[in-house]
Amino acid sequence: MIVVVDYGMGNVGSILNMIRKTGGSAIISGNLKDVEMAEKLVLPGVGAFDNGVKNLQDIGLWDILNHKVCKNKTPILGICLGMQLFTDGSEEGNLAGFGWVKAKTIRFRFKEDARQIKIPHMGWNQVFLKKSSPIFQEMHKEPRFYFVHSYHLICEEEQDVVSVTRYGHEFVSAIQKENIYATQFHPEKSHKYGLQLIRNFVEVC
């Protein structure tokens, strides 16, 4: 059973719908027992970094997630804010993230001549693979995904970077480190491309 972690940070229904469409079985839950028992985890999230950290701590999921991911090596997929929470911390807030990947989260900054570029980065954009990863297995040609975000990752370790995307400059759009997978974009809103990625997470990871 896959558990889509519900910690009060945005809508998770479409992720559940998409997992079910691939034939996977999943539930939405913020319940400690469910998370403890999960075979795989999805950590979604839309909203502010510190709120995400606080909510996970308040409902008692922080330590359990740490244990599941670091000790049990349970596969986890972070989406958008979920991905950012995997880092050491974010310019958006003051609290520490999980620190599962050597990375920090920073706000988009553009050079003088590119000030007209709008933040958030919102819409469909391409991804360019830097290394192979199970989540991009059998992906359709010219994959494009839906993004909505103002912050992005800076990875210290290049081998964690699965894909990059261009918006003003290049930024990290997907990562993988062992059992830890994450995307800055929203696979659950990205038609067949997202469906393939979710299918891979359900079937292969």
Next chain:
Amino acid sequence: MLATRVIPCLLLKNGGLVKTVRFRNPTYIGDPINAVKIFNDKEVDELMILDIIATRQGKGPDFDLLSRIGREAFMPMGYGGGIRTLEEAKRILSLNFEKIIINAQALENLGFVHQLAKVCGSQSVVVAIDVKKDSLGRPRVYGHTDGQTRKIELTTYAIQVANNGAGEILLNSVDRDGTFNGYDLNLIRMVSQVVNIPVVALGGAGQLKDFAQAVQSGASAVAAGSFFVFHGKHRAVLITYPQKDELGQVLRVYEGLNQ
């Protein structure tokens, strides 16, 4: 490269899909669930759904219908129509819609937009501005619930909308609605020059080159109704959406502007 979003905009009336001309004569098009399924299969960039009489009827959004629509879609979606409270807005967002679209309620009270942006995040809040020309040809902010134009200057209103935290403006030309005569490019220029948030052009698209012209005039995204649901000069109902490479050819030239 970020692609220009091309967004079908569907109108609801009493649970059915309709299409208007200059905000009048709503013609029944079909079943919304079926239409959303088709648009999902066609892999559209985004979908907007507007209930055109929810505010006037005063009964709020049709949550049951929206929840059924939400289940069909693996794409970004926005909904507008009859949203008066934060609770209603949150409930829409819980039904797999990313964006709530506010129109009449913003005209009454921009504080509501501010509150929504604070709680739900600016990226989820779109303010729709309907614009109608007066007898002297000046663009005026139009209230669709009472059919009256407002005193406030269009650009002043647009700036206030942005300052109150809206993430996007859906700029709709009443005069071009359903005409296939192309977007009102001056209108797009006027508003996109005074705000930093994305302006989504709506009203008048009749051919692919209209999208390109709207983008060239400052629109960050383009929306259309009739263009995607009518076909041929007799306006037979047929749901279509251009192929990615067709759109790429007309829009690519301008997409550099969004980078």
